[in-house]
Amino acid sequence: MMKQKRRHVTLEHVATHAGVSRSTASLALRGSSHISEATRERVQASMRELGYIYDRVAANLRSKDSSTVGLIIMELANPFYSELLVGIHHELDKFGKTVILGTTFDSPAIQERLLSTMLENRVGGIILSAVPGSSSEPINRFRDLGIPLVLINRKLQGAECDFVGVDNVEGGRIAIEHLIRKGHRRIAFLGGLPQLSTWRGRKQGYDEAHRMAGLEIDPTLVIESRATRQGGIEAIQKLLALPSPPTAAFCYNDTIAIAVCMHLQSVGLVPGRDLAIVGFDDIPEATIFSPKLTTVSSYIRLLGEHAARLLHARIDGADAPPQSVIVQPELIVRDSCSDPAKKSE
Amino acid sequence: MMKQKRRHVTLEHVATHAGVSRSTASLALRGSSHISEATRERVQASMRELGYIYDRVAANLRSKDSSTVGLIIMELANPFYSELLVGIHHELDKFGKTVILGTTFDSPAIQERLLSTMLENRVGGIILSAVPGSSSEPINRFRDLGIPLVLINRKLQGAECDFVGVDNVEGGRIAIEHLIRKGHRRIAFLGGLPQLSTWRGRKQGYDEAHRMAGLEIDPTLVIESRATRQGGIEAIQKLLALPSPPTAAFCYNDTIAIAVCMHLQSVGLVPGRDLAIVGFDDIPEATIFSPKLTTVSSYIRLLGEHAARLLHARIDGADAPPQSVIVQPELIVRDSCSDPAKKSE
DNA sequence: CTGAAAGCGCTTACAG
């Protein structure tokens, strides 16, 4: 497919031009200390003169290493994953690794296909945000092949590998504690699906905070939905249809929270006043949206950076047992969440 | 670096196991019609049994093609480029190409380094959103090497290659025509830098619409700034300090427009009422923000898809002269832009 | 329909 208009310059040509052997040229090129300064300079001059392009792929083939890393996420058109990519790409860049991107749209079949493709493309390692409920078998296969894999954000049952994620239980807890401190007693948990390990964590935090405050949980206030804009709208509609709606809602994530707020506004209700809203993740939209979202920050970029660093350490041979990096979330108080008593901002 | 715990299974092993030669195994694997059904099945059974992983990189080396494409953009943490990536990735995926990502942060030096890295990584082609004012020499080098390169969004002087972008002149014109139709007579052009080909196009449309309506342009109403949130704030501050401010502002892009609106709100002004705002691009935030932005859609994803398709055609050997794909923009009327006469929404 | 040989562009021992 790739056309070569001009004669392709290889190391062979450079070596001949510089009057040395291929091996010497190879060592000179990579700055080996076994090569005399004079020779190195001669080789470099030849490289420049001939317009030599180093073929890193051929080099990797021979030396059995890899300059790429696979990144598999749910989708790109999602601020959470965009931010994750930013963190990962930025960090990997420092190590001279390039990322090969794949999106699953939460399909287990696509995930398996992508995992195979990445293998075929000789990635040095994988960062995977796993499809909920997908098989851990292909993941453990990487371990057997000696190819490092780190799971990011979502845990996967049965997968024995490194993990980087936020403390969802803690995140759920601080969100609810904040709401309780504000005087709320009936607090909904809106959106997301129990298949997601993140959902279960946040729910557990929700439960624990209630228990610690001696508050009972009304199960009708826990409304599941897909973690999309549309899912958020469905959830808030169900909530508003309840005989006695709550005064506050903790949303599975900011996408849900924004959708909920928009729906409230569209029916003439004021988010923050008529229903206090707390989100999760602190995506960039959270500050653009009005009201500015009170939310639990996942430090998404940091998550990505941790995953990249951990993976890089593994590729470099750190052969320790599986490790987890858990980022501590933080409550970011903004405008979507006011006192239930005073009904005006 | 890459550890191989288990004995690595190569085509050699598969061939031996299936009782055929390496060449036959290679052909069978790729479904060549020169191989009998029986042999193919035998080879496939062996592949499965041995857990064979096809090495696409080695294959590409030998057959001199490439399954990767380089994408070089300004930055990832920018909705415009995120959307572009979505379109490109989605389309390239169909062709079985993986993208190698690079970000320049608008540094010419980084751009040159990335271009080299991509070359070293044997990309089959490049999609580049060029750093303004960067040299066209490295770009034309790709042409000489026979590696297709398509410029996206931003034009570059002196670069002889394919281009995909939006019709900025038309975009500027329809924005201003809309404002004029609404009754505005003094219209600012806010943000962006003349180094950007997109800025110059939009500015030209701004000029033309004024001329066609017989309106004079007040040059103090054209305020340059970096195309960032911060730049937008600076621009609107300068505008508000003017002795006789305009009734409407056409913003270089949506990021600027959102920053402008937020600043207006922060000083107690109402965007849309006190100052009509039109943006450009229609990034996802435009619908989340309040007021919902009236803007000129660049059809960002479509732009990306066009670029991917064009590049793919070039890689497949379409050896025609440089081609431009110009997407027609469209005005998306939402809420940030009301009549200057009636001072209430 | 299948196999033996050469080679893609590089690096890695091994000599000297």
Next chain:
DNA sequence: CTGAAAGCGCTTACAG
């Protein structure tokens, strides 16, 4: 400090 040889894992002519 430098070179000749072998080989990474595959595909491509060329025979038969």
